[in-house]
């Protein structure tokens with residue numbers, strides 16, 4: 558198998574290649590399904606708009622006015638606008654969804670596209686999504702939206718998952734056509750595939766259980782969720798938790814350092830953003846980006862010019878101006 562890190566000779570291959578899973582299956586002689594890409598854009602709102610949809614049992618990460626509380630409690634987790642189009646499609650339709658961090662997601666739409674890697678957002682789709690949900694929640698404003706993201710779903714023409722052992726090659730295991738609800742189904746799919754891989758390998762070798770494997774992901778403290786006394790204790794122990802880097806999301810230097818010192822550190826701005834949220838707030842990183850980059854440079858030993866957004870050709874700075 559030729560990869561961008563040289564040629565490897567794996568004993569088994571798990572094909573979980575998303576929108577390219579049919580092409581990988583084809584390499585093993587197993588082209589029994591074809592993926593047709595379907596994009597969906599989600600709009601992310603400011604946390605201040607999160608009250609519009611919420612869970613009455615969950616905690617809200619900001620203080621509601623008594624009037625707002627009166628208006629909303631108890632509230633739904635999501636509003637789904639059931640349209641005729643949604644009823645006949647393979648998507649749940651466009652919805653207002655309260656995200657766990659307090660923002661609201663508005664979307665996603667579902668459009669068939671020719672390009673499997675087209676992650677562009679377009680004004681027409683954004684306007685369409687917003688307008689459809691303003692019918693559901695008239696208080697939703699365009700100014701509540703702080704970011705847009707587009708993802709590509711990977712449906713097959715059967716609109717079903719392809720989770721199986723290889724047909725022609727016995728050492729390939731397929732997880733193709735994993736469109737929505739693929740994220741929800743991923744843990745269950747992984748259990749089946751892991752079992753099949755072990756069974757296959759056991760035909761020719763011992764497969765001992767790794768006694769040091771820890772299935773629990775341990776994360777550091779999340780400052781904004783701690784009571785004041787707990788924050789105080791933490792900051793006395795380690796002053797880096799008292800240095801707020803991202804003011805919108807209340808993320809401290811200590812939390813960013815924890816992410817960069819984890820067993821699997823990734824030294825890019827987007828990776829740090831996904832793990833601990835600096836840059837996810839209203840200003841979208843306008844204030845904290847230089848500080849985050851400096852912390853990554855210090856922790857990784859990389860020069861500042863090599864601290865990239867998400868991949869090596871996404872350079873952010875090119876050198877000092879003075």
Ligand SMILES: Cc1cc2nc3c(=O)[nH]c(=O)nc-3n(C[C@H](O)[C@H](O)[C@H](O)COP(=O)(O)OP(=O)(O)OC[C@H]3O[C@@H](n4cnc5c(N)ncnc54)[C@H](O)[C@@H]3O)c2cc1C
Pocket residue numbers: 573574575576577596597598599665707708709710732735736737738739740741742
């Ligand atoms: C708009 C939208 C809304 C969704 N809503 C929901 C929802 O509400 N609930 C839900 O459960 N799911 C939802 N999903 C679906 C969910 O996000 C996907 O099912 C899930 O992310 C698929 O995971 P995956 O690991 O199969 O594929 P991916 O996450 O696409 O991962 C595939 C990986 O393979 C890599 N790759 C591809 N080809 C190669 C190659 N040749 N060599 C090396 N690497 C390769 C890619 O770079 C990528 O990292 C939604 C998806 C979208 C786009």
